[in-house]
Amino acid sequence: MNVGDEVKSRLYQDKGIAIVIGFDEIFGEKHVELLFGDGSRITTKYDDIIQKKDTLTLLSEKQFENPLIFMVNNLLLKIEENLSEDKVVTSANFKIKPLPHQLLVTNFVINKLNPRCLIADEVGLGKTIEAALVYEELKLRGFINRTLIVVPSGLITQWHEELSNKFNEQFVIYSKEYVRALKQSYGEETNVWTLHDNIIASIDSVKPLKIHEKLSKEEKKRREWHNRHIYEDIGNADFDIVIIDEAHKLSKKEKGDETARYKVGKSLSERIPIMLLLTATPHQGDAGLFLNLLRLIDPFLFINEKSLIPEIINEVAVRNKKRAAVDFDGNRIFKDRITSIIEIKRNENKNRDEIELYNKVTEYTQTYYNIAKEEGNKAYILLVILYQRIVSSSSFAVLASLKRRLNFLENYNERVAEIQNHYNNEEFDEFEYSDEADSKILEIEPLNEKYLEVEKRFIKECIALAERVTRNFSDVKFEYLLETVNEICRREGKADLKFIIFTEFKATQEAIIKYLDKLGYSCALLHGGLSREERINQIEDFRENSQFLVSTDAGGEGINLQFCYCMINFDLPWNPARLEQRIGRIDRIGQEKDVRIFNFQLKGTVEDRVREILETKLELIKTQYGDDKYSDVLSLLEDEFSFDKIYVDAFNKLEALEKEINIKAEEIYNRANEILKNDELMLPFSNFEENAEDLLNNRLQFLVKQLVFDYLKYRKIDINKYKEYEDMYFFHNPFPQLKNLPNIFRKVAFKPDIAIENQKAEIINIKHPIINLIKNEIRRDSLGKVSALKVRINKFEGISGVWFVFKLNIGNNVKSKTFNISVFMEDDEFYNWRISRYLDENVIEKYEPLRKITSDYDFHKMYAKANEEADAKAEEIFISIKNEWMEGIEKYERKLFDYYQFKRNSITEVAISNIRESRLRSITKEKENQLLSLEKQKNIIPKIQLSQAAFLEFE
Structure with missing residues (x-):
C-alpha cells in the first residue's frame, strides 16, 4: 500500500x-x-x-458486475468526454431554444484562451441568454464555482427570473440592507460576499462613495463602512466570473477621472479572471469611453486609440444585428412593429371633474416641486413627480395613492419620532418607481409643519374629485379602451383576440380588470407582488383561457409573451426606455406575427405636449436608423438627460415650454445621432466563420436519458410513460432517503422542446440532482468497472473479446479535456479497430449478462497489447491539443511584451526620478507575474489510465 x-x-x-x-x-x-x-x-x-483492486485485477479474477451498472459507468465516462468537447453543451439542457447567433457567441467566448468578452448585440437578441449560456458552459467544464452578476437596479428582478425560470439557477440578491443583516449575523469582520456562490447586486449599491471634509461625522462613518464592507469586500470575495449588464454605465473619458461606476468595473476586472460585459451601446459615440471599456476586458490588447481597429476589437467583442438574425431554417427571427397613437380627448362638460382633478394636481406640482428643489429635499421631489404621474394614469390610481398618503399625514404628528425617510440624497440615482417603491414614497415626511396642512387640504380636495370620477368608471380612457378593443378585433377578424394592457399603477390595473370583468371579459394579471409560481400560473391562464393580461411594469419584467401580438399602453411612462421594455415582451425572439402597439395619449396635458416635442425628434432617429438602433440608444439618453427631469421641469416653465423643450429635444437628437453615426465604425458586426449547427451538442441529452433509464433498471424501478404527453415519464425516486426530492418524479422530460411546451414539466439534464447522485454512488462504491455482456449487433455477430476503456486527460492550470479510448482485443494479438471505433462512437443498448466465458484468455497479455494501441492514439490526440493551446498562449505572450514595452516607454518620460523608478519596479514585477502565469499554462500534462474492461460476445 x-x-x-x-x-x-x-x-x-x-x-x-x-x-x-x-x-x-x-x-x-x-x-x-x-x-x-x-x-x-x-x-x-x-x-x-x-x-x-484495480480494473485489470478484477478482470483477471473474473469479478464481473451487473452489466447495467457497467453501462451506467460507461455512460458517465461518455458524458464526461462529451462535456469537454469544443461544442455548446448547455443548449440542450434547459427550457430554451438557443438561436444560431446565440450559439456562435457562446462558442466564441468559451473557446478563448482567456474567456473575457464584450457582448454588444443589438437590443432584443438575448444578451442575457448568451451570458447565461457562457456561464453554464464554463460551470459544467469546472472553470467556475463562484459567480457575481452586477446590473442596474431595475434589471435585478429580470435577471433573477430569467436565471431561475430558464436555467434553474438560484441567485441571491445582495442589497445594502441585506449586507448589513448578514454582518449582524456573521460578525463585522466577516466578508459576507463569500457566504453565497451565486450573487446579483446593483451597480449603484456597490460603487464607492466619495469622502470629503464637508461630511458630518455620522455620514463619513457610514460611507467609510460602505466602502470597506461593500466596495472593497466584493472585490476580495474570490469570484471566478463577473457579468456586468448595461456596461456602458462604467464610463471613463480618455483624459477624465474615473466615475464611481467605472471604479467598480476596474476593481472587479483586476480581481476576477473571467469577465463578461453586456451592452448594446458600448462606445457611446466617444473613442475614449470605448477604449477604457475595452481595457476592462483586456488591458494588454488596448494600449491606445490606435488599437480601435476592427481586427483587434473582434478579438474580444461580438456584435450581431437584430434584423439580420435568422433561425436554423434561415427565416428572419423578428417581425415588423406597427405602432398607433390613440388620442384621448376629454369633453369639457362630460369630463369636468377629471379635468379639474388634473389641473389641481398640476398646480400642486408646479408649486411644491420648486419648494422641494430649493430645500434640496429629493424625497419630496419624487413624491411630487409621483402625484403628476398618477393623475395621467387614472382617477383610481389618484384615489388609492392619495388615500394612503392622507392616512399617513393624519397620523404623522403621533408617529413623528419613529418615522424616518426611506431614502437619503446619496442614494437617489438608484431610485426607480415601482409598486413597492411608490408605497414607500407615499410615506416620506412632509416638507415641514406649515406645509403639512396645505398638503392635507390639497389631498382631500383631490380625493373628493377622484371619488366622483371613479363612482361610475367616468375616466374617459375606459370608453376609449372598449372602442379600441372592439375595433382591433373587428380588423383582425378575431373576436377572442388576446391583448396585453400595460399600466404603471396597481390601482389602475385593478380598475381595468374590474371594468373588463363587468363587460364579461376574462383577465389574467401580473404585478410585482406575485410569487414566481403565481406569475407562471397567470401567464398560463392568459395563454389558455383569458383574453386579456393586465400588467404593471414591475409585473412585466423578464416575461416572454410571444403568443400575443397586440399591446395597449393604457398610460405612457415618461421614460421611453420603459415603453420599449414593455414592447419587448412581445416584439422578441419567437414572435410569429407583426406586433401591433396602441399607445393611449391623453391630449390637452402638459405631458402630452412635452412628449410630442420629444418624440418628433426621437422619431427622426427611428426613421434614420430604425427601431432597433433607437432602442439601443435609449438607456444612454436617459442616463445623460433624465426624461423625468425634462417632464417635471416643464410644469414649472409653462410660459417657455415650447422653446426650452425644443432645445432639449434638439440636444437629445444630436447626441443620439452622434452615438449612432459612430456605431459601425467603432464596433463592427461579427462575421463568424463557424456554422452554428455544427456547434450544437445534440448527443448529451440522449446520454443523460440512457443513463437514467439504465440506472433505474439496475435499481429495479419502473419507468412509466404518459399516454397524454409525448416523451414524458414518471417514476419513483431512486434516492428516497433524501428529503429534498419528491417521492415520485412526475412529468419528466429529457427534450427541451417538450419541457418548453409544458411549463410544469421537469427537465432532467446534466445538472439535475439525480445525475449527481448517480455519479456520486458510482464513485463512492467504485462500481461498474468490470463485466461480461452478450451484445446484439448483427454486423459483429460471432466475434468475442475484451473491451478495454482507457481515459485520457490533458490539462494545464487553466483547462482540461477528456477523451475515452476504446480498444477491443479479440485475443492477445489482434486489435479490432472497427469494433473499437464503434464502441467509442455509440452506446450499446441491446445487451444481457453473459453467464459463462467459454474461451481461455490471458487478460494480462491482452491488456499489454491494448495499452500499446491506446498510448499510440493518446499521443496523437495530445500533440494536436498541445499545439493548439500553445499557439494561443504564445500569441497572448507577444501581446504582453508589446503592452509592457508601451508602459515602460511611457514611464521613462516621468521627470521625477524616484517616482519613475518606483513605477518601473512595479511594472517589472507585474510583467514577471504575468509571464509566470503563462509558463504554468504551457505546462500541459497528459494522463492515461484504464477505466473499464468487459468481456463481450456479439450475437
Whole structure:
C-alpha cells in the first residue's frame, strides 16, 4: 500500500472510497491516514484497510458486475468526454431554444484562451441568454464555482427570473440592507460576499462613495463602512466570473477621472479572471469611453486609440444585428412593429371633474416641486413627480395613492419620532418607481409643519374629485379602451383576440380588470407582488383561457409573451426606455406575427405636449436608423438627460415650454445621432466563420436519458410513460432517503422542446440532482468497472473479446479535456479497430449478462497489447491539443511584451526620478507575474489510465 492509493475502510464503509495520504507507527501498531470524498480525514488501523483492486485485477479474477451498472459507468465516462468537447453543451439542457447567433457567441467566448468578452448585440437578441449560456458552459467544464452578476437596479428582478425560470439557477440578491443583516449575523469582520456562490447586486449599491471634509461625522462613518464592507469586500470575495449588464454605465473619458461606476468595473476586472460585459451601446459615440471599456476586458490588447481597429476589437467583442438574425431554417427571427397613437380627448362638460382633478394636481406640482428643489429635499421631489404621474394614469390610481398618503399625514404628528425617510440624497440615482417603491414614497415626511396642512387640504380636495370620477368608471380612457378593443378585433377578424394592457399603477390595473370583468371579459394579471409560481400560473391562464393580461411594469419584467401580438399602453411612462421594455415582451425572439402597439395619449396635458416635442425628434432617429438602433440608444439618453427631469421641469416653465423643450429635444437628437453615426465604425458586426449547427451538442441529452433509464433498471424501478404527453415519464425516486426530492418524479422530460411546451414539466439534464447522485454512488462504491455482456449487433455477430476503456486527460492550470479510448482485443494479438471505433462512437443498448466465458484468455497479455494501441492514439490526440493551446498562449505572450514595452516607454518620460523608478519596479514585477502565469499554462500534462474492461460476445 502506498500514498495516493484508493482504498476502503471496514469501519467507515459508508464514507466510500478514500485516498491514502500518510502512514504512522506507534507502540508497534501501524496506522493509516485517509482522505475521504467528503473532505474528512480519518486515521485508522492498518488491518482495517480494504485495498481496492484495480480494473485489470478484477478482470483477471473474473469479478464481473451487473452489466447495467457497467453501462451506467460507461455512460458517465461518455458524458464526461462529451462535456469537454469544443461544442455548446448547455443548449440542450434547459427550457430554451438557443438561436444560431446565440450559439456562435457562446462558442466564441468559451473557446478563448482567456474567456473575457464584450457582448454588444443589438437590443432584443438575448444578451442575457448568451451570458447565461457562457456561464453554464464554463460551470459544467469546472472553470467556475463562484459567480457575481452586477446590473442596474431595475434589471435585478429580470435577471433573477430569467436565471431561475430558464436555467434553474438560484441567485441571491445582495442589497445594502441585506449586507448589513448578514454582518449582524456573521460578525463585522466577516466578508459576507463569500457566504453565497451565486450573487446579483446593483451597480449603484456597490460603487464607492466619495469622502470629503464637508461630511458630518455620522455620514463619513457610514460611507467609510460602505466602502470597506461593500466596495472593497466584493472585490476580495474570490469570484471566478463577473457579468456586468448595461456596461456602458462604467464610463471613463480618455483624459477624465474615473466615475464611481467605472471604479467598480476596474476593481472587479483586476480581481476576477473571467469577465463578461453586456451592452448594446458600448462606445457611446466617444473613442475614449470605448477604449477604457475595452481595457476592462483586456488591458494588454488596448494600449491606445490606435488599437480601435476592427481586427483587434473582434478579438474580444461580438456584435450581431437584430434584423439580420435568422433561425436554423434561415427565416428572419423578428417581425415588423406597427405602432398607433390613440388620442384621448376629454369633453369639457362630460369630463369636468377629471379635468379639474388634473389641473389641481398640476398646480400642486408646479408649486411644491420648486419648494422641494430649493430645500434640496429629493424625497419630496419624487413624491411630487409621483402625484403628476398618477393623475395621467387614472382617477383610481389618484384615489388609492392619495388615500394612503392622507392616512399617513393624519397620523404623522403621533408617529413623528419613529418615522424616518426611506431614502437619503446619496442614494437617489438608484431610485426607480415601482409598486413597492411608490408605497414607500407615499410615506416620506412632509416638507415641514406649515406645509403639512396645505398638503392635507390639497389631498382631500383631490380625493373628493377622484371619488366622483371613479363612482361610475367616468375616466374617459375606459370608453376609449372598449372602442379600441372592439375595433382591433373587428380588423383582425378575431373576436377572442388576446391583448396585453400595460399600466404603471396597481390601482389602475385593478380598475381595468374590474371594468373588463363587468363587460364579461376574462383577465389574467401580473404585478410585482406575485410569487414566481403565481406569475407562471397567470401567464398560463392568459395563454389558455383569458383574453386579456393586465400588467404593471414591475409585473412585466423578464416575461416572454410571444403568443400575443397586440399591446395597449393604457398610460405612457415618461421614460421611453420603459415603453420599449414593455414592447419587448412581445416584439422578441419567437414572435410569429407583426406586433401591433396602441399607445393611449391623453391630449390637452402638459405631458402630452412635452412628449410630442420629444418624440418628433426621437422619431427622426427611428426613421434614420430604425427601431432597433433607437432602442439601443435609449438607456444612454436617459442616463445623460433624465426624461423625468425634462417632464417635471416643464410644469414649472409653462410660459417657455415650447422653446426650452425644443432645445432639449434638439440636444437629445444630436447626441443620439452622434452615438449612432459612430456605431459601425467603432464596433463592427461579427462575421463568424463557424456554422452554428455544427456547434450544437445534440448527443448529451440522449446520454443523460440512457443513463437514467439504465440506472433505474439496475435499481429495479419502473419507468412509466404518459399516454397524454409525448416523451414524458414518471417514476419513483431512486434516492428516497433524501428529503429534498419528491417521492415520485412526475412529468419528466429529457427534450427541451417538450419541457418548453409544458411549463410544469421537469427537465432532467446534466445538472439535475439525480445525475449527481448517480455519479456520486458510482464513485463512492467504485462500481461498474468490470463485466461480461452478450451484445446484439448483427454486423459483429460471432466475434468475442475484451473491451478495454482507457481515459485520457490533458490539462494545464487553466483547462482540461477528456477523451475515452476504446480498444477491443479479440485475443492477445489482434486489435479490432472497427469494433473499437464503434464502441467509442455509440452506446450499446441491446445487451444481457453473459453467464459463462467459454474461451481461455490471458487478460494480462491482452491488456499489454491494448495499452500499446491506446498510448499510440493518446499521443496523437495530445500533440494536436498541445499545439493548439500553445499557439494561443504564445500569441497572448507577444501581446504582453508589446503592452509592457508601451508602459515602460511611457514611464521613462516621468521627470521625477524616484517616482519613475518606483513605477518601473512595479511594472517589472507585474510583467514577471504575468509571464509566470503563462509558463504554468504551457505546462500541459497528459494522463492515461484504464477505466473499464468487459468481456463481450456479439450475437
